[in-house]
Amino acid sequence: MAPPDGPGRQDGGLTTGEVARRLGVAPTTVRSWDRRYGLGPRLRTGGTHRRWTAADLARLERMCELTTTGLPPSEAARLAREQASPDAGRAPEQSGAKGPGARTGVRPGGLRQEGRGLARAALRLDPGALDELLDTVIADHGLVTAWTEVIMPTLQAVGRKWGRTGEKYVEVEHFLSWHVVGALRRSAPTAPSVRPGATALLACVPGENHELPLEVLAAALAERGVPIRMFGAALPVEALVEAVHRTGPVAVGLWAQSRASASRPLARHVAAMEWGVRGARTRPVVLTLGPGWAGQTVPGLPHPSGLAEAVTAVRSVVGVTE
Structure with a gap:
């Protein structure tokens, strides 16, 4: 995987799968945003292979932030295309994005890259993306490291957001916890035979x-x-x-x-x-x-x-x- 803050492997850009993990969405979602809203990469290799640059990733991150507030995807995509910087026009109310149930995001700045993806997927209540990301992080790091360095800090980030601002993120915590349990059980092998006196x-x-x-x-x-x-x-x-x-x-x-x-x-x-x-x-x-x-x-x-x-x-x- 490319370094978290770099443009991509050997400066050649990120693959769609790598971008999806960073954003906390399924790869099909990234491709859909390309096809429907023109948020695709500027760099393609071999005619069809997508390679995403840092600027491409910034637009997609802005798309995620705006959709989290409740803004329709088409409008979020338009604003993401117009805003050259991911920090431009950050407050959604400046673009008329404020609406019923709007959220400001967990802002998981202290998390590892995988944790940021998990937090975004949990905040959107996206079951498919969340399951895929959890399975990937457990497979990549092993259960102990995945829990200690990625999953638990993500759960704590959601909890801190709730406690600090009073925003009710209870459904996000429950949603994330339930999917974590599912990922744990999917990853665990068949239980070994129980030997008397050794369980x-x-x-x-x-x-x-x-x-x-x-x-x-x-x-x-x-x-x-x-x-x-x-x-x-x-x-x-x-x-x-x-x-x-x-x-x-x-x-x-x-x-x-x-x-x-x-x-x-x-x-x-x-x-x-x-x-x-x-x-x-x-x-x-x-x-x-x-x-x-x-x-x-x-x-x-x-x-x-x-x-x-x-x-x-x-x-x-x-x-x-x-």
Whole structure:
């Protein structure tokens, strides 16, 4: 891929696929804007192959910004063609673009290029483009890096926009989160066979409904061949205890997003559970996962600081190595 701020590979321009990833749209959308609105590249190689320059990309970025405000695509394309600079006429109300439901954008300036594309696709509520971009970033970087460096910062950028301005981006957050879960499950390989005494049980503690980070951990472990049983959000105490008794996991990961949901007594209770024949009893290694445990970790129980550390810790306990 070309450098994020450069005109393209070896100064020859970007391909349509590269442009689409930067903008957060499907390649078919880029081609459609070329065909319908005359926003195509000025450089073509071999007669039909499109190569997009920095100026071409700036026009398309302006097109995305204007359509995000609710402006019809044809009008947005006209303004994008007329404005020589992507910063010219930035405020949509100056061109009469202000309208019902208008948005000013997430402005994900601190994100990697892939994150900017994800943010734009999420803001437009474009499912096809979002799925394609998520699948690409996971395939290109692997699950742990894709989550840590691209997906999570994008989710945080949307959340900061909502908190800073009061604009209700709840639907964008929910939309993006739902598609992230879908991408995680598409990327995860078929679960390996569960071997007795060599599986990990993952669950959110009772009252904890923020399960997305635990979904990421489950997918990352599956990607590395770790047998897991995933129980998701807000597993009641009785159900958690029964699941541990029935499956005999070697590791139990308890996720807590907030301090209000983290429970030291519960973690201690699960860590003290035993099974097996008398004289050869086994206990699980309980890992306290998530920011809810910060400042109230349980002595003797591992508390990985992030996703990569959690993957390493679970794999070590389960006994799965490279």
